Amino acid sequence: MTIHDYLAFVKQRNAHEPEFLQAVDEVIQSVIPVLDRHAEYRKLRLFERMTEPERLISFRVNWMDDQGQVQVNRGYRVQMNSAIGPYKGGLRFHPSVTQSVLKFLAFEQVFKNALTGVPMGGGKGGSDFDPKGKSENEVMRFCHAFMGELARHIDHRTDVPAGDIGVGGREIGYLFGAYKKIKNEFTGVLTGKGIGWGGSLIRTEATGYGLIYFAENMMQHAGSSLKGKVCLVSGSGNVSQYAIEKIIHLGGKAVTASDSNGFIYDESGITAEKLEFLKDLKNNRRGRIKEYADKFKGSVYKDIDAKSDHNPLWALKADCAFPCATQNEVNEKDCKNLVKNGVKLLAEGANMPTTPEGINVLIDNGVMYAPGKASNAGGVATSGLEMTQNYMGNNWTREQVDEKLHGIMKSIHEISLAAAKEYGKPGNYMVGANIAGFVKVAKAMQAQGVI
Secondary structure, eight states: OOOHHHHHHHHHHHHTTHHHHHHHHHHHHHHHHHHHHHHHHHHHHHHHHTSSSEEEEEEEEEOOOSSSSSEEEEEEEEEEEEEEEEEEEEEEEEETOOHHHHHHEEEEEEEEHHSSSOOOOOEEEEEEEOOOTOOOOHHHHHHHHHOOOOGGBBBBTEEEEBBBBOOOHHHHHHHHHHHHHHTTTOOOSSOOOOOTTTTOTTTTTHHHHHHHHHHHHHHHHOOOOTTTOOEEEEOOHHHHHHHHHHHHHTOOOOOEEOSEEEEETTTOOOOOHHHHHHHIIIIIOOOOOOHHHHHHHHEEEEOOOTTTSGGGGGOOOOOEEOOSSOOTOOOOOHHHHHHHTOOOOEOSSSOOOOOHHHHHHHHHOOEEEEEEEHTTTTHHHHHHHHHHHHHTTTOOOHHHHHHHHHEEEEEHHHHHHHHHTTTTTTTHHHHHHHHHHHHHHHHHHHHHHHO
């Protein structure tokens, strides 16, 4: 079978799921040399099997708003692949959630989790519920109703969800409380829990920290470092905040942050003091990014036109770019602007934030490009460490978890480079990460037979 044949097979079954098809396309482009070299993988149809969820659950979520009106949302859990461990992946609460989006995220999660070296399969879930604009009690009632259905499909040795967009510490707390009441047991069935009731230190920071650890490894491999580098960061949530924090720690200068309305540009750099304001703005007051520009002189705010063919955030002069907001936020025009303005590295903090056309522009122009399944794996890696601590009934120190996270990101960097070199694409992190993750899952599936 050719690449076209594989894509035709998947498209026939998933014709109306563009995000999922995009994720599959990226992986098959990378792993076709592996399938050419290993006839047994083709015979066992391992790639085709990986593109089909082991289980896809859709359910209704009924809840009551503060006006006494009954609301109806849709919930999902995609249990994609459990060849190397329990299903592991976040829950996303956002109006954009569809079956296609969650299948793409679950498919990516399979390979991302494989790269970490922690025994975890891949899954993803969520709902089209939007926590924005809801009261505390409405969020709690929705979370309890959502878990009322999800609880029958998950277990600490079967499927361990975590947070994602729209699901932070508050939501995890409500979800965990509901699960504990339903099952009458205290187990590590969710990660991202609070410190003091099963959570792990560094978990909140892990995706952002891990992203910058990976980027620093890339820079060191190229004979440089992040020190003194000007960095563009999109988003202003958890990943963005801690990516900026680690950029500051390593001597770099982050100059942007954004939300769904627009972005701020602070030419002098986001300092530790300014970052604390940003954290309070987004985590506690749930305000808009424009308030940052109103507070700090010298910084400017610009709206983002969703209908424009480019995002002006990516048209600023910089050395490094870290898209940390959402999928497909960096398109071909954006990547041409990044190249024109001197960016030498782009590492993804979000899942699939760069379009395929954009990725080609980056690679063709010699920009070091790290796909999210490698560079943002720190979050799920530390979730795996939280699971381990829960199994052991133990709590590691902040320094211990950070050291393990640092080691995991270094290992992902090394195995991605090694796989790329083995298959004739030296230095191509996208190809290397896809191949390394695919081979690990393929070997496990082959060993376990056709089930």
